[in-house]
Amino acid sequence: MALTNVSRKMAAVTLVVSLLVSLCALSIPSRVEAAQNDPASRTKMQQYVASMQPGWNLANTFDAPGSETAWGNPVVTKELIEAIAAQGYHSIRIPITWEGRIGSEPDYKLDETFMKRIQEVIDWSLDAGLYVMINLHHDSNWVFNMTTDHDGVLNRFNAVWKQISAYFRDYPDKLMFESINEPRFSDDWNKDTPEYFTMLDELNQSFFNIVRHAGGKNKLRPLVIPSITANHSQARLDELYKTMTKMNDPNLIATIHYYGYYPFSVNMGGSTTFDETARADVEHSFDRAYHTFVEKGIPVVVGEFGLLGFDTSVDTIEHGEILKYFEYLTYYAKQRQLTLMLWDNGQHFDRSSFTWKNPDFYEVMHAGLQSRSSNALSDSIYLKQHDPVKDVSMPMNMNGNTLTEIRVGDRVLTAGTDYKLDGDQLTLTAGLLQSLLTDKLGDNAVLTCTFSAGAQWSFHVIQYNTPQVRSVEATRAMFIIPTTFNGDNLATMEAVYAAGGNAGPDDWTPYKQFGKSFEPDPAHNYITLNKEFFDQVKDGEVLLKLHFWSGTVVDYKLVVDGNKVSGIGGDDSEAVVSETTSEAKPAAVEKTEETTLSSPPIAQMEDTDDQETSEGEAEALWFSAGGIVLVVAALGVALVLHRRGMFR
Incomplete structure (x- = not known):
């Protein structure tokens, strides 16, 4: 009898203790997440990197060959550096190419004039x-040769860092x-081999030892x-x-670079929008x-970020989609405690006037350090000319904010008359x-929306008619499609x-790269098909589909015969001009039956985004809820056992 009572007591105690241990285990992730998000709990170096947020690259300057103006940027001045600081940047990355300023072996002496110029900046x-x-x-272009000239590359690399670290040995730790x-170490940027990892480890270890003993x-x-x-693989x-x-x-x-989901970053493969795939990337x-790093106490700097299409033009990717990309990237980097440094080779901040070429890019990035936008x-509403104008509904991503005002120029629009907001659905009335x-x-007009927090958002009201393309005879080396864009x-x-089969470069997709295979020029009424496109086009008939943001798709046919190219469009072709609807609509690229484009951005962010909660915070809520359930369960079991006399 005594043994039975002891067994019951032991079983009861074991059950209660197990429940309490489970509760403690569930509470650990939420405590860890809270600690990691608490600035006071971060390592000294994590606090250092957090103080660098945000950062800016002085790109295409001292990394250019020959002189700092070789790639089209003006001479760097003290006023430029002060202007960058005045814009709210806390750090600057100065890319420097020493090649061409390195003497011969064995000393590899660095050019003294160039070194003094770097020191000045x-x-x-x-x-x-x-x-x-x-x-x-x-x-990195000569370090690339380490596979075939291991000792030569390492000796040169070491000599350069010995001189740099000695020259700046007494500079404060704000210089890194x-x-x-x-x-x-390969032309294939995606290739990984144990040899490559070993060589980079050797370079990084050598760099570390040289500086630490300088x-x-x-x-x-x-x-x-x-x-x-x-790379961040x-x-x-x-x-x-x-x-x-x-x-x-x-x-x-630790440092990585981030230029977005590749098809979206260069506008190819049908990835014309910052959709869920691009966001997930x-x-x-x-x-x-x-x-890999931050939660283990090692800080991370995203030393470069942007979009690869910017190397051609910021117009490669649709303007509003760039804004959504910058907004979400800034928000999520902040959630993951990553410091961002904007790659600016001259396409963003005008280094002569000290103004932003696209001020809304800057505004959405800097607002994102404080709140969601x-x-x-x-960002576009297309209205077809001469069609009856109807109400236009636009899904909004409010991201936890409220709409405070919509303005057209000096005119403040009237809620209920000019527009209606029902949850996350904004309706612009036909009358407006x-x-x-x-x-x-x-x-025709720009509607500017202001919200309770974050940057503004603008809608462009665009009146259009069906684009027209015409026939032309030309060559592979120079081919343009005469085009009337009609807005x-x-x-x-x-x-x-x-x-059958996809034509041109990147033949894994029929959707060609904007700026590489083709370039529209509405101001001069043509679309250029570049030599890079024709270099990978076989003789025969090539069928083009030109997708416009209104949803219109225009067909055009090429007949390629050797160097000669005939373009057939307009009245001479059997092409079909298709439109999704004649009603007014937000800008959209229509899917075709043969292939599909990326899905459009989701109309509404998940609730966790609207409340500005990270994945870790959401998990903490679940853990807390689970903990409460377990506490109740433990107390309930204890009470039942007590009533049955199992604790006596």
Whole structure:
């Protein structure tokens, strides 16, 4: 009998203890997440990197060959550096290519005049209160040869860093060194081999040892260590983590670069919008960096970010989609405690007038450091000329904000009369839209929305008619399609062979790359098909589909015979001009039966986004709820056992 009572007591105690242990275990993730988001709990170097937010790249300047103006940017001045600081930037990355300024072996002496010029710009930057990062930039082009000239590359690399670290040995720790920009050892940027990882580890270890033994303040200077190509794949992050762990040094910073989901970043493959796939790419990339480094106490700097299409033109990607990309990237980087440094090769901040070429890019990025910004499915509303004007409904991404005002110029619109907002659905009335139309095609009006927080969002009211394309005879080397755009804008282009198969470069998709295969020029009424396109087009018939943002799709046929190319359009072709509807509509690229474009952005963010909660915070809510349930369950079991006498 005594044994039975003891067994019952033991069973009861075990059950209660098990429930309480489970409760404690469930509460751990929420406590860990809270600790990681608490600035006071971050390591000293994580606080250092947080103080660098946001950062800016002085790109296409000292990384250019020959002189700092070789790639079209003006000479750097103290006033420029002060202007960058005045814009709210806290750090500057100065990409430097030492190639062409390095003497012959064995000393590899650096050009003294060039070194003094770099020193001058560093001094200006520090005087402006900026954190400063310098590196070996396009020197990665000769480091590339390490597979065939291991000792020669390593000796040169070491000699350069010995001189740099000695020259700046007494500079404050707000000057940091980055070992090498986007290191790689193959023309295939995606290729990973144990040999490549070993070579980069050797370079990074050598860099680390040289700087740490260079005297002065270099013993504690923050050092920035990249993965292969500064890529964020898990394999490359894991190898970088191994290298940094071996260094066993608290003053290290991991660095990656981020240029978005590739098809969206260059506008190809039908990825014309910042859709769920592009958004997920941001999340997965930053999550990998966070879990590999940040949650283990190692800070991460996104040393470059932007979109690859900017190298051609900022018009490669639709304007509103860029804004949505910048908004979400800034928001999610903040959630994952990553410091961002904008890559600006001259296309963003005008270095002569000290103004932003696209002020809304700047505004949405800087607002994002404090709060979410609201946006919409599209920033354009297309109204076909002479069609009856109807109400237009636009899904909004409110992101936790409220709409406070819509304005057209000096006119403040009236809620209920000019527009209606029902949850996240904004309806612009036919009466309002009709009042905004003129007799011209193209932009007729801009509606500016202001919200309770974040940047403004603008809608462009665009009147259009069906674009017209005409026949032409030309050559592969120079081919343009005479085009009357009639207020519409080209989004993307499909190219397939009449006999079957995708035509042109990147033949995994019929949707060709904007700026590489084709370039629209509405101001001069033509679409250029570039030589890069025809270099990979076989003789025969090629069928084009020109997708416009209004939803109109215009067919055009090419007949390629050797160097001769005949373009057939308009009355001479059998092409069909199709439109999704004649009603007014937000800008959209219509899907075709043969292939599909990326899905449009979701109309409404998930609730966790609207409440500005990260994945970790959402998990914490679940853990808390689970903990409460377990507490109740434990107390209930204890009470039942007590009543049955099992604790006596």
